[in-house]
Amino acid sequence: YTAEAQVAAGSADAVVRPEELRETLGRWLRLLTRPSAEPAPPPAALGAAELPATGWEAVRRARSPERPRAAAYLDAYFTGRLPIGGDRSGGADPEGMLCGFGTHGERTVAFAAQTGTATRPAGYRTAARLVRLADRLGIPVLTLVDTPGAANDAAAERQGAGAAIADLFDAVAAARTPVTTLVIGEGGSGGALALAAPGRTWATPDSYFSVIAPEMAAAILKRPCSEVELTADRLRVRPQDLVELGVVRGVVGAVGDRTRDHLFPGTGDRRP
Template structure:
């Protein structure tokens, strides 16, 4: 059986003050649709759990951050969502906006309460409205998926949060275990949802307090100015020719994104996936702690970037923009994935989404070319007017090989074609594409 709401609260919060709103609506016998025995079932649930409803709400302190807290009590009718739950959660979100507090939701629910019929189901509209209004207000929302998180609770408070954490082995899915079709049961786990980009992190129960404290610190402490470009970690000398620049950028020993991020941040937490079933492990996104404040990052790892990678980066930039957190992007790709699968998965629209996210961002975006800059797949990660480069990178309208093929040149002419493309960092500075070359 799921852990009690009070047990969860005691384990993650150093202070908790419960908010007890009055239950709305008139008096019904056995609820709004007259479900036989509903009043008795509620009374037994209250006696068993000590709670008047399936959710406990209030203000709390987690780490150093005051939050509005929503915690489901699964022992009360399976944590189901009825009118009283919708009312309590809505008032909690409204108080969060009034007091400018982030919202943390710990979810354990079987879905909408069937004993209240459509009056229960329409509470999902209520929850969705509050999630959307809080998003517009620029306040962070973090959800924790406990066991189980199914139905409308998953599809509103859970999946609608900025950052989604989950406990290991938690059952997660829109359909509960008693109503889903037969087949692959492993698809309905927290781990499966992380693998498909719907959950950011699996967090061990004993680490939940610390994980929430770290995330809340990151999401509520934006750096006051644009991110500084990181120093170069590779060679310092300038490339004499365009082809030499290409060879240096493609060298397997050249520092990649993970090394740059580890050197740049004191610590960091990942954001994973595009929330549409896709993950590109060649793109790292998240928030990191540097000089006492948070910077968001989206970094290519030197592989061809897939549609899910562009969509995840766009999601990261939009989230950071809502929260006022400056962004660092690291450019390093031979280009966008161009295979048939990528095309069917919408590589064009996904690149367009990232271009739009960066172009419309109100927070400053700092970009650094740390390796290959292959055409539009690289340019989508680069902020116009705020691009730096390391000495061992290059940026080109297309690869030298592709340019030679388009011009019907032989393979022997590829190096000369690279020179003609003016793709070295020094060339990019002269062209006004790159501000400066960063040094070790």
């Protein structure tokens, strides 16, 4: 029943020292009492500017250990931020999902950011909690997509991985506050799609977004390992492919004309 144990179990957000309590409460009150109806702008790309030539190149660049991760994007985007953690159901995923509120310019923006690992159920539930809290307070949300997919081990299944992902889908789709998404690395399957905002998703040049990893797609199609790279091309996972398919609005920071919004004329609908 220690405070630290409550944080580890996802029942509390942080342990605050008595001498820091006044300042911490003041920061939280300032963050949570600044509603805004304007969407959060997507962050600037921090990695490569050149678009990948092939699908497999896009996958390799997204998986590169040298690519900027969520923490770097959050540091560049916010002048200050405070985290929340835990799903209030007995779990936390501090290594896979970063959630909280921060100051961007003069406004408060909530954030839920994947870190490049396989996101665990507690991470999805924490993100859903973040989105619903921001929605109640009228604060715009920024999500960063970067995961090879949801954790699919036995422990994740016992913790309700499918229900947690579905709940986040519901939270993002039902939010009245604007949600902005930037795909900064791997966008693997429904574990990535759950964080993607309908109609307000962008990608960076060193990212990809796919219903399935090319290795798994090749295996399902009973193709040899030598055809994995060709499968990546046929999946059309490159950022520029995503723009042409209408999956994302544009590629942030790319060389050329891919940085503009690609909206279908007339209705503004997003269609593949």
